[in-house]
Structure formats: structure tokens, C-alpha cells
Amino acid sequence: MKKIVIFLSLLYYAFGVSTVSKSFRQHSDPIISYCTRLTVKPTELEEKITNDTINNDNWFVMLGAPEVLQLGKNFIQLIGAKKALDIGTYTGASAAAWATAMPSDGKVLSMDVSHASLDSIGKPLINQYSDIEKKIDFRLGPALETLDNLINNGESGKWDFCFIDADKVNYKNYYIKCVQLLRSGGVIMVDNALWGGSVVRDQWQSLDTRIIAETNEYISQDNxxxxxxINVGDGLHLAFKK
Ligand SMILES: C[S@@+](CC[C@H](N)C(=O)[O-])C[C@H]1O[C@@H](n2cnc3c(N)ncnc32)[C@H](O)[C@@H]1O
Structure with a gap:
């Protein structure tokens, strides 16, 4: 897997695309390392989840970039968020980050279709921190169903923060539902919004790239x-509900 990642990175460079990269990738740009070193302040739990995921899971490139998680934590504290939607759990890194940034009565609803990576890596670590563990509700199932259930249960306008980081084909649907669930002044962070720089390539665009690019256009037109x-991690589209 690591060899494939390095090969793809070299391809990006060969096509002249500027650096779009998560800070934990081995080839990472020195500027990214510099910015990360000065601003990313992970807790012991966050560091353990990141390291255990990178060392033990073949799909570690899916891990939320620490600089993206730090920015999300900063927004949560800035807006006083107490209710966060985390779409795409994986090993629980983003859910743990949002819970860390919230007060003791905060709540993170984290959604995924599989708990395999969470159960083997993230959950045993999170369970050691009861103050974090009690704030997170890990919900198994397709995120669209979970979001629809929230809307049907009268939760529209009641959430403060959304992190969109699951299957790319549903990105636009996730964004639309998050806007509905968010209160005025709430923040949405759409991860992988530059998708390794592929959104600006004219040729060989995958379906995922096309849908991410379409979602970016949609957000830009959304009143x-x-x-x-912004070019942080794998690209981040921030949306602030009016
Ligand atoms: C990029 S990872 C999430 C990373 C995590 N947010 C973090 O910061 O480390 C994407 C996750 O989305 C999950 N996923 C894929 N399709 C999904 C769906 N339809 N509904 C919910 N989760 C889904 C995958 O199983 C995978 O664990």
C-alpha cells in the first residue's frame, strides 16, 4: 500500500500539480511539515490513534490529517459547538478529536458502514479515556440513512458542526443534509475536497474526482x-451556514 501511495504521489508531481498532501505522508512538503509542527497540538489519545492506525492498518491513508482535525477542533471551540456529526468513522480519529474539543456535555454522532477498524484500533484506545468515550455515539449503517433519520426526528437546525469524510459518491447528498441539520452559524468541513489535486486535472478523472469537483461547485453556488x-491536508471545503 505504501508503495502505491508513493507511486501515485510521483505521478501527481509528474503532471505538475502543486502539493496537496496530508502531513503524515512520507513525501510531505517541508512547508506542510513546518505549518503542522507549529500548530497541530494532538492529545495523547489522538496521537495514539494516529500512530496505531499508520502502523497497523493498510488503509491508513484514509486517516484524517492531523492539521484538518486541529482546524476542526479550533472551529468547535470558537463556535462553542456541543453537537457534531462525523460522517466516516474509520478508526475514530476524527470522532475523538471533536469529542476532545467539546465540553463534558458535548455529543459526537459518528457514522460508518463498518466498525472493523474502529474495533481493532480506535475503540480499545478511546475506552481508556472515559471523558472522551462518553461523548461519542458510534452509529453503524449507511450515513445517508442516519442523517435522514435525524431529519425525520425533527433534528434539523439543531447541530453545530459536521465533518464529511465518507464515500465520495454521496458527498453532495451529505452536504445538502448537513446544511439542513446545521443551525445558523454552524460549520461544515468537507474533507478531501482537492482529492490529491485531481479536481483540476482535465483528463482521467475518476467518478470520485468528478463528484468531489461537482460538490465543490455546488457549495460555491449555495446561497x-x-x-x-483551502489547501490543507487533502483539501478542505469549509462552509459556514448563514
Ligand atoms: C476516510 S475514512 C474516515 C476517516 C475518519 N473520519 C478519520 O478522520 O480518520 C472513510 C470511512 O467512510 C466509511 N464509509 C464508506 N461508505 C460509507 C457510507 N455509505 N456510510 C457511512 N460510512 C461510509 C468507510 O467505511 C470508511 O471507514
Whole structure:
């Protein structure tokens, strides 16, 4: 897996795309390392989840970039968020980050279709920190169903923060449902919004790339939010509900 990642990275460079990369990738740009070193302050639990995922899971590239998680934590504290939607659990790194940033009565609803990586890596670590563990509800099942259930149960406008980081084909649907569930002043973070830089390539775009690019265009035209598309991690589209 690591060899494939390095090969793909070299391909990106060969096509002249500027660096879009999570800080934990081995080839990472020195500027990214510099920014990360100065600003990312993970807790002991967050560091353990990151390291155990990188060392033990073949799909570690899916891990939330520490600089993205730090930015999300900063937003949570800035807006006083107490209710967060975490779409795409994997080993629980993003869920643990949001729970860490919240007060003791905060709640993170983390969604995934599989708990295999969570059960083998993240959960045993999170269980050692009862103050974090009690804030997270890990929900198994397709995220769209979970979001629809929330909407049907009258939860629209009641959530403060959403992190979109699951299957790319549903990105636009996730964004639309998150806007509905968010209160005014709430924040959405759409991860992988530059998808390794592939959103600006004209040729050989995968379905995932096309849907991410379409979602970026949709957000940019959406009058219910203000947005910022930034080159942090694998690209992050921030949307602030008006
Ligand atoms: C990129 S990983 C999430 C990483 C995590 N947010 C973090 O920061 O480390 C994407 C996850 O989305 C999950 N996923 C894929 N399709 C899904 C769906 N339809 N509903 C919910 N989760 C899904 C995958 O099983 C995978 O664990």
C-alpha cells in the first residue's frame, strides 16, 4: 500500500500539480511539515490513534490529517459547538478529536458502514479515556440513512458542526443534509475536497474526482452558506451556514 501511495504521489508531481498532501505522508512538503509542527497540538489519545492506525492498518491513508482535525477542533471551540456529526468513522480519529474539543456535555454522532477498524484500533484506545468515550455515539449503517433519520426526528437546525469524510459518491447528498441539520452559524468541513489535486486535472478523472469537483461547485453556488476552499491536508471545503 505504501508503495502505491508513493507511486501515485510521483505521478501527481509528474503532471505538475502543486502539493496537496496530508502531513503524515512520507513525501510531505517541508512547508506542510513546518505549518503542522507549529500548530497541530494532538492529545495523547489522538496521537495514539494516529500512530496505531499508520502502523497497523493498510488503509491508513484514509486517516484524517492531523492539521484538518486541529482546524476542526479550533472551529468547535470558537463556535462553542456541543453537537457534531462525523460522517466516516474509520478508526475514530476524527470522532475523538471533536469529542476532545467539546465540553463534558458535548455529543459526537459518528457514522460508518463498518466498525472493523474502529474495533481493532480506535475503540480499545478511546475506552481508556472515559471523558472522551462518553461523548461519542458510534452509529453503524449507511450515513445517508442516519442523517435522514435525524431529519425525520425533527433534528434539523439543531447541530453545530459536521465533518464529511465518507464515500465520495454521496458527498453532495451529505452536504445538502448537513446544511439542513446545521443551525445558523454552524460549520461544515468537507474533507478531501482537492482529492490529491485531481479536481483540476482535465483528463482521467475518476467518478470520485468528478463528484468531489461537482460538490465543490455546488457549495460555491449555495446561497445558504459562505465558504472557503483551502489547501490543507487533502483539501478542505469549509462552509459556514448563514
Ligand atoms: C476516510 S475514512 C474516515 C476517516 C475518519 N473520519 C478519520 O478522520 O480518520 C472513510 C470511512 O467512510 C466509511 N464509509 C464508506 N461508505 C460509507 C457510507 N455509505 N456510510 C457511512 N460510512 C461510509 C468507510 O467505511 C470508511 O471507514
Amino acid at each position: 445558504s452558506t459562505n465558504s472557503a476552499l
